[in-house]
Amino acid sequence: MxxxxxxxxxxxxxxxxxxxxxxxxxxxxxxxxxxxxxxxxxxxxxxxxxxxxxxxxxxxxTKLMTSICALQLVERGKLTLDDPVYTHVPELKDFKILQTFDNEGKPFEVRHTKPITLRTLLTHTSGLTYDGMHPKLLAWLAYHGREPSVGAKLLQRFDAPLTFEPGESWMYGSGVDYAGLLIERVSGLTLEEYMRQNLWEPLGIKxxxxxxxxxxxxxxxxxxxxxxxxxxxxxxxxxxxxxxxxxxxxxxxxxxxxxxxxxxxxxxxxxxxxxxxxxxxxxxxxxxxxxxxxxxxxxxxxxxxxxxxxxxxxxxxxxxxxxxxxxxxxxxxxxxxxxxxxxxxxxxxxxxxxxxxxxxxxxxxxxxxxxxxxxxxxxxxxxxxxxxxxxxxxxxxxxxxxxxxxxxx
The missing domain is CATH 3.40.710.10 (DD-peptidase/beta-lactamase superfamily)
Incomplete structure (x- = not known):
């Protein structure tokens, strides 16, 4: 052995x-x-x-498969890597950046000025961060009396503010989850249906x-x-x-x-x-x-x-x-x-x-x-x-x- x-x-x-x-x-x-x-x-x-x-x-x-599927849609001209994703996921346009907290623990947030793109979503440079992984977001959750990552729907679960301006830093987060939503909105299929047709079945995966x-x-x-x-x-x-x-x-x-x-x-x-x-x-x-x-x-x-x-x-x-x-x-x-x-x-x-x-x-x-x-x-x-x-x-x-x-x- x-x-x-x-x-x-x-x-x-x-x-x-x-x-x-x-x-x-x-x-x-x-x-x-x-x-x-x-x-x-x-x-x-x-x-x-x-x-x-x-x-x-x-x-x-799962992220690797979602990334592959997103790039397939880029190849087909349905998406681009560097245009803002707000046309298909307008919810992201309103995400603010969590900067600091006041003396009473109230969060101070500002609008983001650089666009969230498919490239930033796939590379964890969008500013989106898993809320249970970042001290600032844990404090934000505490202020709002919430637990990390508990929503049954994607838009409920990943609604915490950005932790930096898109493209300027790196932090592991829900960017690829939102890329999955982008795939759904563009293809008209659920992510499961898209993957089954374009990834799993072609590879003989059951x-x-x-x-x-x-x-x-x-x-x-x-x-x-x-x-x-x-x-x-x-x-x-x-x-x-x-x-x-x-x-x-x-x-x-x-x-x-x-x-x-x-x-x-x-x-x-x-x-x-x-x-x-x-x-x-x-x-x-x-x-x-x-x-x-x-x-x-x-x-x-x-x-x-x-x-x-x-x-x-x-x-x-x-x-x-x-x-x-x-x-x-x-x-x-x-x-x-x-x-x-x-x-x-x-x-x-x-x-x-x-x-x-x-x-x-x-x-x-x-x-x-x-x-x-x-x-x-x-x-x-x-x-x-x-x-x-x-x-x-x-x-x-x-x-x-x-x-x-x-x-x-």
Whole structure:
């Protein structure tokens, strides 16, 4: 057994993770790695061996698919990257910037003067920020007597003010959720319908949905969520409300393009592989669009902001666990590495993941993509991040040993 496999099995045995699904493949499929560890739940009566078709909430892994779909509409002339989005989402025009608070805690807000565009939505430079992640917005919520992210509808849930002028900084937020709404308004379809017609069905994906209640067959295969106990370091079952649920614990009504998809690891890897190879077959995007998709997008202020944020251990773990002294940027679908990495990832690799400690990567130069999939909270968990990093390094080692590395790049 490879070293990383031993480490993961030991973590399962020690109840440090319930389990995980690992998948990796290269461009032509001549290199494939698939392995499952552990069980679907830490609650004994629910526990079954984890499978590649076990259904998970993949959370922000949804963002990559929404970004791809938005770029398809750009290719078709239905959208542009740099025009204001207010024609289709006029609600965003009225969003103000939260600047400060007075002595009584009342927020002071001003109108934004630079336009919110599709490019700023996809790159987290619009000023929109997830309200539970920013100290100012937490204070804003407290002033209004509200809890973070509880609305059943997108426009209810993501109505907090901007935290900076569009285009001038970077902060993770609901921009891609609004890009999903933009897709709906332009196409006349729900985001689920659009993705099914333009992404899932072309890739042969069947087990993927925003509305788990509509797929009882998938719900039966759903893994439970686990939470790490701070004292023991072990994980245990949790029935806590997840952000795909409203305040009453019911599934949200809208398709949340930034966090709403349920699927299995074996289905999601099809998206990653298609992105890896679309420069050859243009199945998802045209070649020129793909180049833009993988081009660093951030200006000076945004670049400084993202690299400052990534100095925090938890945040860095959640965002791929890359070297802190290595400059990172953002493409149109995820975090971009601008330098070669010690584990084998080449400059230009795109990575991202999902809140319950899922991480994916697409390395076009080396010709390798992969996914670590699990269901553990809180996000940025150090143990999951360490196991994922050992898995990724192990994949590059195995790939190099296979002699199948694509010489094109």
């Amino acid at each position: 490879a070293d990383f496999e031993t480490s993961i099995q030991q973590a399962v045995d020690a109840q440090e993770i319930p389990g995980c699904v690992l998948l990796a493949t290269n461009r032509d499929g001549s290199f494939k790695y698939t392995k499952t560890f552990g069980h679907t739940s830490m609650k004994s009566e629910n526990a079954k061996p984890l499978q590649t078709n076990t259904v998970m909430w993949v959370a922000s892994c 087990d993927m949905t925003f509305q788990l209640r509509s797929r009882p067959d998938m719900k039966k295969r759903m893994a439970d969520m686990s939470v790490r106990d701070e004292e023991s370091g072990k994980v245990r079952y949790t029935g806590a409300r997840m952000t795909y649920q409203d305040a009453d614990g019911e599934e949200v009504q809208d398709c949340m393009g930034g966090q709403g998809v349920f699927t299995s690891a074996e289905e999601y890897i099809k998206v990653l592989h298609a992105l890896l190879t679309t420069d050859e077959d243009e199945k998802l995007l045209k070649k020129e669009t793909l180049e833009e998709f993988f081009t660093p997008q951030l200006g000076e202020g945004a670049s400084a902001a993202i690299n400052a944020v990534l100095q925090d251990d938890m945040v860095n773990n959640a965002m791929g666990g890359t070297l802190k002294d290595s400059k990172r940027d953002w493409g149109l679908g995820g975090l971009l590495l601008t330098e070669d990495q010690p584990d084998g990832k080449a400059a230009g690799t795109m990575i991202w993941g999902g809140l319950p400690n899922l991480i994916w990567w697409v390395d076009r130069r080396t010709g390798l993509c992969g996914l670590y999939a699990g269901q553990v909270i809180p996000t940025g968990d150090a143990k999951c991040a360490a196991l994922d990093r050992s898995f990724e390094a192990g994949m590059y080692e195995k790939y190099e040993q296979s002699g199948l590395v694509n010489p094109r790049f």
